[in-house]
Amino acid sequence: MAPEPMTRGTAADAGNRSVAHATMAAFKRHGVELLIGQNAPTRLFLLGKEYGIRTVGIRTEKAGAIMADGYARIAHKIAVVTSIAGPGAALLVPGLGEAYKASIPLLAIVQDMPRNLTDKNPAQEFDHMTLFQSCAKFVRRVDRADRVEDYIDMAVAAATSGRPGPAVLMMPPDLFEDAAPPSEARIASLGRYPIDRTVADPSAVVAAAALLARAKRPVAVIGGGAHTSEAYGELAQLSDLASLPMGTTTMGKGAIDEGHPLSLGVVGYVMGKRAASRAYRDMMKRADVVLLVGNRTNQNGTDSWTLFAPDAKFIHLDVDPMEVGRNYEAAVRLVGDAKLTLAALNAALGSQDLLARKAARAGLEAEIAAGRAAFAKDSADAFLSDKKPVRPERVMAELGKTLTPETIVVADASYSTMWAINYLRITRAGQRILTPRGLAGIGWGFPMALGAKLAAPDRPVVYLGGDGAFAYNWAELETARRMGIKITAIVLNNQVLGYEKDAEDIHFGEHAVGCEFAAVDHAAIARACGWTGVRVEAPGDLARALADAAKAAGPTLIDVISDPNAAPPITAYTGKLADLS
Numbered sequence: 167m168a169p170e171p172m173t174r175g176t177a178a179d180a181g182n183r184s185v186a187h188a189t190m191a192a193f194k195r196h197g198v199e200l201l202i203g204q205n206a207p208t209r210l211f212l213l214g215k216e217y218g219i220r221t222v223g224i225r226t227e228k229a230g231a232i233m234a235d236g237y238a239r240i241a242h243k244i245a246v247v248t249s250i251a252g253p254g255a256a257l258l259v260p261g262l263g264e265a266y267k268a269s270i271p272l273l274a275i276v277q278d279m280p281r282n283l284t285d286k287n288p289a290q291e292f293d294h295m296t297l298f299q300s301c302a303k304f305v306r307r308v309d310r311a312d313r314v315e316d317y318i319d320m321a322v323a324a325a326t327s328g329r330p331g332p333a334v335l336m337m338p339p340d341l342f343e344d345a346a347p348p349s350e351a352r353i354a355s356l357g358r359y360p361i362d363r364t365v366a367d368p369s370a371v372v373a374a375a376a377l378l379a380r381a382k383r384p385v386a387v388i389g390g391g392a393h394t395s396e397a398y399g400e401l402a403q404l405s406d407l408a409s410l411p412m413g414t415t416t417m418g419k420g421a422i423d424e425g426h427p428l429s430l431g432v433v434g435y436v437m438g439k440r441a442a443s444r445a446y447r448d449m450m451k452r453a454d455v456v457l458l459v460g461n462r463t464n465q466n467g468t469d470s471w472t473l474f475a476p477d478a479k480f481i482h483l484d485v486d487p488m489e490v491g492r493n494y495e496a497a498v499r500l501v502g503d504a505k506l507t508l509a510a511l512n513a514a515l516g517s518q519d520l521l522a523r524k525a526a527r528a529g530l531e532a533e534i535a536a537g538r539a540a541f542a543k544d545s546a547d548a549f550l551s552d553k554k555p556v557r558p559e560r561v562m563a564e565l566g567k568t569l570t571p572e573t574i575v576v577a578d579a580s581y582s583t584m585w586a587i588n589y590l591r592i593t594r595a596g597q598r599i600l601t602p603r604g605l606a607g608i609g610w611g612f613p614m615a616l617g618a619k620l621a622a623p624d625r626p627v628v629y630l631g632g633d634g635a636f637a638y639n640w641a642e643l644e645t646a647r648r649m650g651i652k653i654t655a656i657v658l659n660n661q662v663l664g665y666e667k668d669a670e671d672i673h674f675g676e677h678a679v680g681c682e683f684a685a686v687d688h689a690a691i692a693r694a695c696g697w698t699g700v701r702v703e704a705p706g707d708l709a710r711a712l713a714d715a716a717k718a719a720g721p722t723l724i725d726v727i728s729d730p731n732a733a734p735p736i737t738a739y740t741g742k743l744a745d746l747s
């Protein structure tokens with residue numbers, strides 16, 4: 167990607183400028199396009215126009231942080247989210263927590279106590295330093311005008327370097343009124359990530375190439391780090407060079423073209439009945455060498471660490487050395503950027519004898535094709551189902567027909583993630599289906615979708631979420647309308663906390679009353695906020711509703727009355743729920 171144009175700020179910087187001016191100039195220099203918040207610190211929001219930084223007024227700070235995350239995932243740049251002290255700061259934590267665990271960079275500016283009131287019990291004072299320790303890479307209070315640029319540069323570099331993540335600066339409001347020191351005319355622009363790409367130890371790269379070339383049944387599982395690094399071309403080349411079947415984790419979905427004959431789709435905990443990758447569980451278990459790329463080997467991505475054989479050998483590539491070998495001792499540790507290191511690995515494979523790998527290719531492709539055919543047969547009933555209430559698989563089938571590689575789908579936590587990763591097919595590496603898998607909090611998806619649309623105003627964005635999830639952030643319907651953020655939202659309205667209900671039924675033989683909701687008309691809520699709201703009860707009406715939403719000038723919410731007993735293909739639930747028997 168082209169570097170940010172270098173800019174030394176605006177005309178205002180030449181004259182008497184305040185710390186607020188210096189702050190905005192520094193944001194601009196780092197390529198920041200969005201200031202998301204509820205007008206605090208006010209001085210910054212008032213300067214938005216002057217610095218060409220769009221100000222996005224949100225209804226809750228929680229949604230603001232998640233919007234900044236969604237923006238960063240698509241734009242590959244940081245946004246700035248802001249809050250007041252105390253309650254506003256506390257509401258940033260859910261969004262920062264997701265971004266921290268999912269390795270997504272953003273910068274939070276928290277308006278702190280005025281310097282002369284600190285520790286006097288001023289209104290809304292709170293221990294922000296402790297509050298943010300768990301969910302940010304870098305947390306500092308800035309209280310000197312002559313250090314503002316230092317701290318902004320440190321915070322942005324912390325966010326966008328190494329394993330990206332959030333950075334937080336606490337800044338007192340009176341600081342913004344101080345005169346800024348003369349501009350140091352800095353030109354570094356660090357807001358596009360990842361900065362400072364590094365390549366793994368060359369001797370480890372050679373060892374990895376040799377191990378892959380000698381492997382009898384190697385597989386690769388690609389995680390979200392491949393998106394951070396945009397290692398798409400290098401992954402495709404590796405798969406072809408080494409005849410290497412590649413699956414992805416949920417966060418890695420989109421890193422590989424799922425039409426490629428060696429693609430296994432999403433592997434992990436969702437490989438049960440009707441799963442797109444059901445047939446490949448055996449291939450995972452048989453693998454003698456496993457290549458992990460940008461993959462933190464977490465519980466879901468490894469089906470509680472049962473996916474691979476105990477004697478498999480692992481080549482583990484990650485930018486964070488602490489992830490390499492965390493759960494599977496690495497035979498080869500590759501610490502570095504995925505794109506650069508895979509390019510080096512591909513080059514190193516040039517010196518290896520790959521005849522055995524080439525010979526294996528036809529058999530592998532046939533096995534994968536047979537798995538796809540079995541899946542098509544197993545899932546046909548659900549995909550074509552005319553049942554009422556609507557089967558989510560039918561919703562995916564109809565939505566799938568409307569997708570282009572440009573469409574961004576944001577699937578909320580809970581079953582929506584699993585419907586989307588299983589049943590929406592990636593047709594171009596780099597296509598994005600975003601899911602909040604850092605913390606897997608329900609409700610994160612809707613603001614994430616709004617942030618994604620702010621990053622890509624010309625691309626269609628579709629939100630998919632459960633009724634339980636959607637209620638967490640539906641206040642932002644008004645934000646979308648006011649800010650002209652045109653997306654399509656699909657709510658799977660099954661009147662239950664579906665995943666929760668099923669988990670309770672399996673583990674306790676019954677579920678608590680809190681799993682079931684009173685009926686809610688989400689289309690009416692959307693209309694009340696200026697959206698087009700459509701209720702769909704019959705599967706045959708889905709196609710028209712989706713087409714109308716795509717054509718509409720403004721945002722549309724489609725409230726799909728869906729089956730409360732439909733369960734996605736979680737391996738552990740297969741055979742234990744009526745729907746997966």
Ligand SMILES: Cc1ncc(C[n+]2csc(CCOP(=O)(O)OP(=O)(O)O)c2C)c(N)n1
Pocket residue numbers: 579580581582606607608631632633634635636658660662663664665666
């Ligand atoms: C913030 C948060 N609270 C609780 C949970 C636990 N949880 C996981 S799935 C789920 C049910 C979600 O229901 P809904 O959004 O309606 O989706 P459905 O499963 O019905 O499709 C719950 C409560 C969570 N993941 N995140």
Ligand SMILES: [Mg+2]
Pocket residue numbers: 632633634658659660661662663664
């Ligand atoms: Mg639900």
